[in-house]
Amino acid sequence: MQDIFDQLHEECGVFGIYNINHAANLTYLGLHSLQHRGQEGCGIVCNDHGEMSRMKGQGLVTEVFSASQLEKMKGNCAIGHVRYSTTGGNVIENVQPFLFHHHTGEFALAHNGNLVNSNELRLYLENKGSIFQSTSDSEILAHLMKKNADSENRIVNIIDALNMLEGAFAFVILTKDKLYACRDKYGFRPLVIGKKDDGYVVSSETCGLDIVGATYIRDLEPGEVVCFSQDGMKSYQYSQFKHYKMCAMEYIYFSRPDSNLEGLNCHTFRRISGKILAQESPVDADIVIGVPDSSLSAAMGYADESKIPYEMGLIKNKYVGRTFIQPSQELRERGVLMKLSPIQSVVSGKRIVLIDDSLVRGTTSKRIVRMLKEAGAKEVHLRIASPQIISPCFYGVDMSTYDELMSACMSLDEMQKELDVESLKFLSIEGLYKAASRKELCTACFTNVYPTNTYNSMKNTNKKS
Numbered sequence: 030m031q032d033i034f035d036q037l038h039e040e041c042g043v044f045g046i047y048n049i050n051h052a053a054n055l056t057y058l059g060l061h062s063l064q065h066r067g068q069e070g071c072g073i074v075c076n077d078h079g080e081m082s083r084m085k086g087q088g089l090v091t092e093v094f095s096a097s098q099l100e101k102m103k104g105n106c107a108i109g110h111v112r113y114s115t116t117g118g119n120v121i122e123n124v125q126p127f128l129f130h131h132h133t134g135e136f137a138l139a140h141n142g143n144l145v146n147s148n149e150l151r152l153y154l155e156n157k158g159s160i161f162q163s164t165s166d167s168e169i170l171a172h173l174m175k176k177n178a179d180s181e182n183r184i185v186n187i188i189d190a191l192n193m194l195e196g197a198f199a200f201v202i203l204t205k206d207k208l209y210a211c212r213d214k215y216g217f218r219p220l221v222i223g224k225k226d227d228g229y230v231v232s233s234e235t236c237g238l239d240i241v242g243a244t245y246i247r248d249l250e251p252g253e254v255v256c257f258s259q260d261g262m263k264s265y266q267y268s269q270f271k272h273y274k275m276c277a278m279e280y281i282y283f284s285r286p287d288s289n290l291e292g293l294n295c296h297t298f299r300r301i302s303g304k305i306l307a308q309e310s311p312v313d314a315d316i317v318i319g320v321p322d323s324s325l326s327a328a329m330g331y332a333d334e335s336k337i338p339y340e341m342g343l344i345k346n347k348y349v350g351r352t353f354i355q356p357s358q359e360l361r362e363r364g365v366l367m368k369l370s371p372i373q374s375v376v377s378g379k380r381i382v383l384i385d386d387s388l389v390r391g392t393t394s395k396r397i398v399r400m401l402k403e404a405g406a407k408e409v410h411l412r413i414a415s416p417q418i419i420s421p422c423f424y425g426v427d428m429s430t431y432d433e434l435m436s437a438c439m440s441l442d443e444m445q446k447e448l449d450v451e452s453l454k455f456l457s458i459e460g461l462y463k464a465a466s467r468k469e470l471c472t473a474c475f476t477n478v479y480p481t482n483t484y485n486s487m488k489n490t491n492k493k494s
């Protein structure tokens with residue numbers, strides 16, 4: 030259920046424009062298309078012949094920027110960011126892009142993901158005299174880049190800095206004459222490159238390219254930095270260690286259905302996962318319904334395979350404001366009530382297969398099941414189009430402790446009872462790999478096998494011994 034009231038949130042989305050007129054306006058459009066990746070804050074930095082201007086604020090893209098303000102942001106290069114706060118908290122100082130003033134020139138950067146060694150790096154830098162403006166770990170890269178300020182060669186500084194970072198990141202960096210895009214050596218977070226006119230576009234997802242009319246060129250490789258300059262586009266592989274560990278949740282839930290990640294369309298992935306779920310966990314029922322929006326593709330796949338009619342049993346109220354977009358449990362739950370309504374004439378008296386893309390805390394699913402039963406559903410069979418989430422994520426997704434994960438705390442029977450459903454089944458991990466046609470993914474939250482060293486991240490996870 031990928032929307033502003035859902036259980037799971039990703040940290041951020043990033044966007045960049047190099048050498049295209051009206052860069053700020055295009056970045057606004059790009060950020061709008063990436064809004065699902067973060068709703069708490071957003072910002073744009075624009076470069077007009079070496080003069081940087083920045084606008085940022087808390088709230089949605091449409092709330093923070095006005096046409097007249099964008100008009101004032103001149104220049105043909107820009108970067109932008111949408112934020113959901115996990116590390117660092119929801120304060121204006123943490124809204125990106127960050128803009129830095131340095132004797133070697135101003136530069137701005139924006140980041141998506143989460144570093145697992147941020148505490149270690151922060152301590153190292155503070156001991157060397159760095160003073161941080163924010164609690165966001167994104168600022169760490171800037172300090173690392175400038176620790177050898179004598180060096181004239183910026184790409185060397187960036188490469189040295191990137192090699193010190195461990196974890197998930199996609200960075201865009203804007204200098205007075207260049208745009209850099211960087212992806213971590215595991216490729217956790219997506220980042221794609223597009224071409225428009227004589228310039229380039231960088232976006233967390235391909236939907237950001239589509240909205241500005243850019244043509245997709247390729248995904249950044251894990252461990253790659255791409256530099257866009259007047260000489261065109263130049264690629265550097267900053268690390269020999271290179272693994273393809275795209276976050277499986279990007280396919281399952283985060284990314285927009287129309288986005289393609291490393292060659293696979295998200296709607297297609299979800300539809301196939303629904304089909305596989307139907308093969309693995311069939312049930313006798315009258316209708317299949319999905320939780321809007323991101324579960325609808327999987328529900329279609331389940332219906333296709335099972336030959337049980339697909340129905341629209343839940344509708345979404347699109348016009349709820351952002352008063353309730355807060356990272357607190359109670360407000361999230363209230364948001365669900367405002368956001369979804371059952372269609373009584375569809376669900377009443379029916380045995381329903383309810384498809385949801387993931388089960389995290391379980392509170393959202395519980396309320397939806399109650400809604401359906403109050404509307405007259407005879408039976409609800411819950412089918413989850415992903416495996417059980419048994420472990421926290423340290424790579425930028427807001428599930429950081431074991432005790433907030435229903436599957437880590439309860440047996441299948443206990444969950445079924447707690448959710449008040451007639452049956453409960455999950456997609457198998459093999460089913461997930463099959464839907465993606467690859468095993469090279471991060472599936473740590475399903476398997477407890479982390480691709481990286483987790484440093485001290487495990488300390489505060491409330492792991493039961």
Ligand code: SF4
Nearest residue numbers: 276277422471473474
């Ligand atoms: S642990 Fe789960 S949510 Fe986190 S990056 Fe890996 S697959 Fe994605």
